[in-house]
Amino acid sequence: MLDKNMTVEAAAMENPKVLMELQKLGAEYDFIALESLEDALKSLGENYDVFIKKVEGHTDFKDMEKVRKMNKEELINYIINEIHPQELETIEKIDGIFRGAIKKYYRERGEQLFVIYEVLLLIKAELVSHFSSEEEFEFKDSLAGKNVDFENLIAEHEKTIGLFDRIKYLTRDYKMNAEEPEVKELNKLMYGLDEDMRRHIYIENEILFKM
Numbered sequence: 001m002l003d004k005n006m007t008v009e010a011a012a013m014e015n016p017k018v019l020m021e022l023q024k025l026g027a028e029y030d031f032i033a034l035e036s037l038e039d040a041l042k043s044l045g046e047n048y049d050v051f052i053k054k055v056e057g058h059t060d061f062k063d064m065e066k067v068r069k070m071n072k073e074e075l076i077n078y079i080i081n082e083i084h085p086q087e088l089e090t091i092e093k094i095d096g097i098f099r100g101a102i103k104k105y106y107r108e109r110g111e112q113l114f115v116i117y118e119v120l121l122l123i124k125a126e127l128v129s130h131f132s133s134e135e136e137f138e139f140k141d142s143l144a145g146k147n148v149d150f151e152n153l154i155a156e157h158e159k160t161i162g163l164f165d166r167i168k169y170l171t172r173d174y175k176m177n178a179e180e181p182e183v184k185e186l187n188k189l190m191y192g193l194d195e196d197m198r199r200h201i202y203i204e205n206e207i208l209f210k211m
């Protein structure tokens, strides 16, 4: 696995795309081969996390530029005031559409929808409790300058991603085959929530918890 402390040479051996992406940034390999990957990127004016995403073939999550400029307090406020309420609102909306759709289309696809709805409810319960813990304990303590152990939150993040992976599998990548407008809407909303959640967890694990 790539690591910011490994030399550019070691990183390029580990993953050939490292070299390709460095060249795109105008790097001269011979000069930086023995520097740490992090230092080399810094001197090229590139953010380490952005670089890794390029190498791994993902584009960056949306609106990350402003997020990366935030200080700890701004970031925590952004999560508490925008991300958490929006995600809870979306999952509430999805919950409502599921209940309606299961009733309306019970004969045709009641059971299929129920299996997915069951996982969605697990996610909902997990999020309600997880967000409360962050807001009442870890984030408050972190803002107060206390040394916070984020282990528990990180484990819960993994659990949540696992549940989303399960829904992704059950819906064949949020493409449940259906003509019913409610089911189409569910595909769309769940896809969006999945993206938001992965971004949210990335912001916490990789940016906030390392501040």
Ligand SMILES: [Fe+2]
Binding pocket: 079, 084, 131, 134, 200, 204
């Ligand atoms: Fe959070």
Ligand SMILES: [Fe+2]
Binding pocket: 130, 134, 153, 157, 201, 204
């Ligand atoms: Fe979290």
